[in-house]
Each structure stands twice: as structure tokens, then as C-alpha cells.
Amino acid sequence: MELNTKFMIETFFDALAGIPVTLKLTLITLLVSAPIAFFMALGKIEKRKIAGKLISGYVSFIRGTPVVLQILFLYSLLPTLLNYLVKDVLGLSFNVFQLDTILYAYIVFVLNTTAVLSEVFRSALLTVGHGQMETALTIGMTKRQAYIRIIIPQAVVSALPNICNATIGLLKSTSLAFMMSVQDVTAIAKVKAAYGYNYIEAYLDICFVYIVLCSAIQLVFKLIERYACAYKKSSRTKGGALYARNKEYI
Amino acid sequence: MLEIKNIYKAFGNNEVLKGVSLKVEKGDVVVILGPSGSGKTTLLRSIDFLEKADAGEIIFDDIHAEFARISKKTISQIRKKTAFVFQNYNLFHNKTALQNVTEGLIIARKLPKEKAIEIGKRALDKVGLSERYDYYPSQLSGGQQQRVGIARAIAVNPDIILFDEPTSALDPELIGEVLGVMKELAKEGTTMIVVTHEMHFAQDVANRVVFMDGGRVVEEGTPDEMFSRPKEERTRQFLRRILPDFDYVI
Numbered sequence: 001m002e003l004n005t006k007f008m009i010e011t012f013f014d015a016l017a018g019i020p021v022t023l024k025l026t027l028i029t030l031l032v033s034a035p036i037a038f039f040m041a042l043g044k045i046e047k048r049k050i051a052g053k054l055i056s057g058y059v060s061f062i063r064g065t066p067v068v069l070q071i072l073f074l075y076s077l078l079p080t081l082l083n084y085l086v087k088d089v090l091g092l093s094f095n096v097f098q099l100d101t102i103l104y105a106y107i108v109f110v111l112n113t114t115a116v117l118s119e120v121f122r123s124a125l126l127t128v129g130h131g132q133m134e135t136a137l138t139i140g141m142t143k144r145q146a147y148i149r150i151i152i153p154q155a156v157v158s159a160l161p162n163i164c165n166a167t168i169g170l171l172k173s174t175s176l177a178f179m180m181s182v183q184d185v186t187a188i189a190k191v192k193a194a195y196g197y198n199y200i201e202a203y204l205d206i207c208f209v210y211i212v213l214c215s216a217i218q219l220v221f222k223l224i225e226r227y228a229c230a231y232k233k234s235s236r237t238k239g240g241a242l243y244a245r246n247k248e249y250i
Numbered sequence: 251m252l253e254i255k256n257i258y259k260a261f262g263n264n265e266v267l268k269g270v271s272l273k274v275e276k277g278d279v280v281v282i283l284g285p286s287g288s289g290k291t292t293l294l295r296s297i298d299f300l301e302k303a304d305a306g307e308i309i310f311d312d313i314h315a316e317f318a319r320i321s322k323k324t325i326s327q328i329r330k331k332t333a334f335v336f337q338n339y340n341l342f343h344n345k346t347a348l349q350n351v352t353e354g355l356i357i358a359r360k361l362p363k364e365k366a367i368e369i370g371k372r373a374l375d376k377v378g379l380s381e382r383y384d385y386y387p388s389q390l391s392g393g394q395q396q397r398v399g400i401a402r403a404i405a406v407n408p409d410i411i412l413f414d415e416p417t418s419a420l421d422p423e424l425i426g427e428v429l430g431v432m433k434e435l436a437k438e439g440t441t442m443i444v445v446t447h448e449m450h451f452a453q454d455v456a457n458r459v460v461f462m463d464g465g466r467v468v469e470e471g472t473p474d475e476m477f478s479r480p481k482e483e484r485t486r487q488f489l490r491r492i493l494p495d496f497d498y499v500i
Contacts, residue, residue: 131336131338131340132340132341132342132343134300134334134336134340135334135336135340135341135342135402136342136353136354137299137300137329138298138300138329138332138333138334139329139333139353139354139358139402139406140326140329140330140354140358140359140406141353141354141357141358142358145357145358149353149357150342150344150345150353153344154343154344157344
């Protein structure tokens with residue numbers, strides 16, 4: 001077997017053209033999901049009964065189904081449903097099937113990422129510990145002030161590694177957008193490959209693209225983490241308490 | 251100044267406070283003793299509404315309220331008159347020592363920043379931390395952290411300071427520095443309620459000792475009465491166990 005290097009180089013540059021779409025899918029999804037997920041996490045922690053149950057149900061459902069299945073479901077269900085809503089219920093003459101399919105991609109990824117991030121935020125908020133909230137209350141701060149000034153700044157820092165994880169997971173799963181004929185990195189490469197059956201070359205290309213993208217994200221998060229952890233200056237925090245403990249006792 | 255009447259509190263089926271009453275006059279240093287599980291901490295936390303007591307009354311100067319039907323406004327009024335020092339310090343980890351002290355002044359009491367910093371520095375000087383204004387909690391020893399906790403409490407100029415086992419989480423070597431600060435405060439006439447196992451502190455500093463067991467006040471009196479002539483068998487038992495060399499006169 002021989003690799004078609006000429007095709008490979010060509011396709012590599014073609015696939016690069018898909019990067020904006022891939023990044024757009026990732027970024028916009030994150031920006032929409034994060035605030036929703038945050039309030040869901042808060043709702044669960046503050047023990048709002050009905051809301052808490054609904055959120056738990058939602059998270060279990062999303063986590064319990066493969067992304068591919070969610071895409072298949074939504075992509076076949078949503079357009080028809082929307083069409084029915086627009087035409088029959090609202091009586092508008094708008095053609096739903098003309099909508100950019102990237103919209104459905106956003107919906108699927110937002111649904112998914114919100115569920116993932118709500119758990120990330122919940123665990124992060126819990127790491128701060130109730131004691132600091134109590135202190136804030138005893139010195140006369142309101143719950144809201146305590147969250148904004150004390151709890152959230154710390155929670156964000158401890159959530160960073162998991163947010164990084166979720167972002168990378170999201171970026172990789174945007175490759176499934178090709179199923180909804182969104183022209184992202186994967187879709188472009190697949191189309192090119194299908195033309196002359198040069199699948200291996202195309203896959204190697206996008207493999208490289210994804211590795212670079214994901215590495216870049218990790219780097220960005222590392223920088224943010226270094227900046228945000230300024231208050232954990234002691235030697236103890238390098239690698240966490242566990243690290244220090246092991247060093248002491250082993 | 252502060253009076254608690256017949257306070258009740260249950261966690262589920264577990265009755266922790268079964269009708270405790272407590273009266274504190276201005277300048278009093280009241281030490282609450284008792285075995286673990288006797289309700290000392292819960293009593294203290296209920297006074298600052300960190301636990302919601304089921305029944306009972308609280309009278310604080312001209313405020314008169316029932317625990318079961320207390321309004322948010324009354325809670326915040328009483329919290330403004332009190333300060334709480336926690337067993338595990340509960341400093342804000344994302345704030346420096348000075349910021350820990352000034353946070354409540356600036357955010358909750360709306361003091362101008364310069365004024366708050368002035369008060370904060372004075373409070374930290376008083377507990378012997380004038381060299382540590384800009385240290386984060388992770389850079390301070392346990393004893394230093396607890397002294398910041400005390401500085402935070404005195405900075406708000408409260409009518410009464412509640413200490414919940416302030417030295418229990420400390421190394422024996424560091425206990426002295428914290429007790430020293432507390433002694434100093436007592437000398438200046440600060441009103442305090444202290445839950446502690448430090449018998450010497452109780453003997454030397456308290457002007458009233460309350461012994462609790464099983465959610466009730468078993469006995470109370472001056473340190474002299476309590477340590478040398480306890481009336482109740484349960485008190486004697488407890489003191490014998492906690493002070494092996496304890497020798498009382500009948």
C-alpha cells in the first residue's frame with residue numbers, strides 16, 4: 001500500500017478550511033451551555049426540589065444515550081416537528097427545510113454539553129465547602145454576594161481541568177456534525193476521500209488537525225489555570241494535597 | 251444582653267437541643283463544656299442562625315424573636331451584632347489575610363475601602379499578624395489562620411463573639427497563640443461565648459461555665475464552683491475523665 005502524498009497535502013489544506021466551522025461549533029456551544037449549566041448546578045446544590053429532580057432526569061437521559069443516537073433522533077425529528085409548528089400551528093409560510101443544518105448541530109451539542117458541564121460545575125461548587133459560605137453569612141454577606149465573591153471564583157479554578165476535558169470532548173464530538181451535513185473538518189475530508197477512495201490519507205490529515213486543535217486548547221487552559229491559581233501559592237498546592245502527602249510519608 | 255430561652259433543635263429524629271436556656275451579660279466570658287454530641291456546637295450555631303432551631307426564643311438587646319418564626323431582617327440584624335469563629339477557621343481561600351478581614355466590612359457593612367483597610371490592619375496587628383497582611387490562607391499556619399479568623403471577628407466590632415472550638419483543629423504547639431489572643435480579648439471586656447475543651451482557659455478566663463450533656467444544661471456556675479464543687483454527678487464524671495488529676499472538694 002502506498003500513500004497518495006499529493007492528495008494528502010491537498011486534502012490537508014482543504015480540511016483546514018473546516019477549522020472555523022469546528023471552532024465555531026465548539027465555542028458557541030460552550031458559550032450557550034456554560035451559563036445554563038451553571039444555574040442547573042446551582043439549582044441542584046440549593047436543593048430546589050422540583051427543579052433538582054428535572055435536572056437530574058435530564059442529565060441522566062443525556063448521559064445515558066450516545067451522541068450519535070441523539071443526532072439521528074433530533075435530525076430526523078426536529079425538522080418535521082418545526083415544520084409542523086411553523087406551518088400548521090403558527091400558520092407562517094416559512095420553509096423550515098431551508099434552515100442551515102448547523103442549527104441542529106448546535107442544538108444537539110448544547111443539550112449534551114449543558115448536561116456535562118452542569119455536573120462539572122456542581123462538583124466544583126461542592127469542593128469549596130460549606131464553611132466559607134457560612135462564614136460569609138455570619139459576617140453579614142448575602143448568599144448572592146458570597147457566591148459571587150467567594151464561592152464561584154474558587155469553584156471556577158477547581159473546575160478548570162474538567163472544563164478543559166469537556167471542551168476537548170466537545171470539539172471531538174463536533175466531528176459527528178458531518179452526519180447533519182455540516183461542513184466541518186471531518187465532513188470536508190470525507191467528501192474529498194470518497195471521490196477517489198483515499199480514505200486513509202484523508203483520515204490521517206484530520207487526525208493531525210484534531211491533535212493540533214486539542215493540544216492548543218490544553219495549552220490555553222494551562223495558561224488560564226496558571227493565572228487563576230495565583231492564590232494557591234504555597235508549595236502544598238503543586239499537584240494537590242495528595243502529592244504533598246505522598247511525598248511526606250513514602 | 252443576650253438571652254436564649256428554651257431552644258429546641260432536632261436533626262431528623264435526633265433531638266440535639268432539648269430546651270436549653272442561656273443568659274449572657276455584657277462583658278461575660280461564658281465557656282460551654284460538655285462531651286461531644288451534647289449540643290454545644292449546635293447551640294452556638296443556632297444563635298447565629300447557621301442551624302434553624304425548631305423552637306425557642308432569642309432576646310438580643312431590644313430584639314425579641316422566636317426561632318421558629320424569625321424573619322430574614324431579624325436574622326441579619328442579629329448577625330450584625332455577632333461574630334463567629336469556627337473550629338476549622340473557614341477563611342476565604344481566594345482572599346489574603348487582610349482581604350479576609352475587610353471583606354465583611356466593605357461588602358456587608360458598606361464601609362469605604364480605605365476605612366475598612368485601616369480597621370482590618372488594626373485587627374490583624376492586634377492578633378500579632380502585622381507581617382502577614384498579604385498572605386493567602388494556604389501560606390499561613392493553622393494558628394495564624396485562626397488568628398486571622400479572630401481578627402475578622404473583632405473587625406466588625408460585634409457585641410458578642412461566638413467561638414466554636416477555636417483550638418480543636420490546631421497542633422498543641424499552636425494552641426497557645428490562639429488562646430493568648432482570646433485571653434487578651436477577654437481582658438478588654440469582650441463578650442464571648444466559647445465552646446472549648448481547654449479546661450485551663452475555662453478556669454482562668456471564664457466568669458461563667460456551663461456544662462451541657464444530652465442536649466440540656468446540666469449545671470452552670472463560676473469556674474470555681476464548677477471545677478472544685480460541681481453539684482451534679484454527671485459533671486463530676488466528665489471533669490474526672492477530662493482532667494485526670496482533677497481533685498474536687500465536697
